Amino acid sequence: MTMTQPDRHRRNDQPAAQPRTALDHAGGPMGIVYSTIPVIVFVAANAFLSLTMTIGISIAVGLALTGFRLLRGEAFTSAVGGLLGIAAAAGLVAWTGSAKDFFAIGIWAALAGFVVTFGSVLVRRPLSGVIWNAVHGGAHRWREDRVALRAHDVATLFASVVFGARFVVKEWLYLVDATGWLAFAKIAMGTPLTVLAALVVVWAFRRTTRRLVEPARESD
Template sequence: MSTRLEKNERTTRSVVDQMGGPLGLTYSVVPVIVFVLANTFMSLTPTIALSITAGVGLFVVRLVRGERIASAVGSLVSVAVAIGIVMWTGSARDFFVVGIWASLAGFVLTAGSLLARRPVSGVIWNAVHGGRNNWRAHPGDLRAHDISTAFAALVFGARFVIQQWLYVQSNTGGLGIARLAMGTPLTILAALLVVWAFRRSTTSMRATTSPASDDRRPERTLP
């Protein structure tokens, strides 16, 4: 049992790592900075060329540093998709359109899970811990996952509302500032809340599966 718990704790600690780690989150803002600055002083064509160069350069740097290939490729693909949309529409503001609608999707998912009384952070925690834990029966655990998921929903919702308004106003510079201000800092805060909720549930699981506990076998429940 101790081996399983140690594995679960390692899984909990890797939440930020799965998003590329703190440095990976920092890398994610570089293409945005390059695009916004270039678009301020250049026409659209050189802005696109410089952004592509920055994206490829960042991809190479991440590979040289030995980061996960999936993280490096994911970053490059996201830049490529954004640039592709800009080339197709001819509008600089469309560099941000994927992120805007991704925020709406994230809000619908997280807010919907709260309404269904199955906060998504708790569902994920239960899935990576075997799917056999009656976590919703513990008010403290459920509340922790409610808080972490509600914060994520707030972040997603705020990103969509503010950036969609700036998009309608064709304010590319404002979109860049909003993307930076509401990107990495809020993502890290949300991740920390998720880690806190994960650890709380893991601690509860340890208590209910310890030799001193009468309830050694967690009840199977739906996520």
């Protein structure tokens, strides 16, 4: 009984916890809607209204979305984080006077993400593995296990490809002043690719847990 009960408890806990990780990265089931509405509103308003009015409408939509998310019981930091992102993008547009700068922060964030993730693989400390080890108390020698290290190389490289593709495509559209296509690229390369990257990271997490954590529990 002492051996089967922890095993049964582990099997019940882990499958329920790890799928939520992918949903958290994606922003939940409504993540696509939340990330799409402000972009569509900004581009549509900018086509017919002055830049000042477009900024005002974008902020109003951000406030409305934040209120709606809070009413649905979402975490305060998640709901307000979306509003801060819209406010920062709108503030940059107001400062530069160029509508395409609504997407500038996201473009440079993608470049930063690529540098961090790809750089972590080059120094043999893939970021997903570092995060996995931190979540599990930082006590596992995961880099000495070739299978675990390879899994985190794959997961982190996948994330770096996502970041790199976002930067290359959006930066090119930014340079040619294609604001409408920037909106399309942000939507198409946003939440859907985040979901895929999160699933690969969850796969790496599970594989490492099966190799390093579960055998230790079974031996106790």
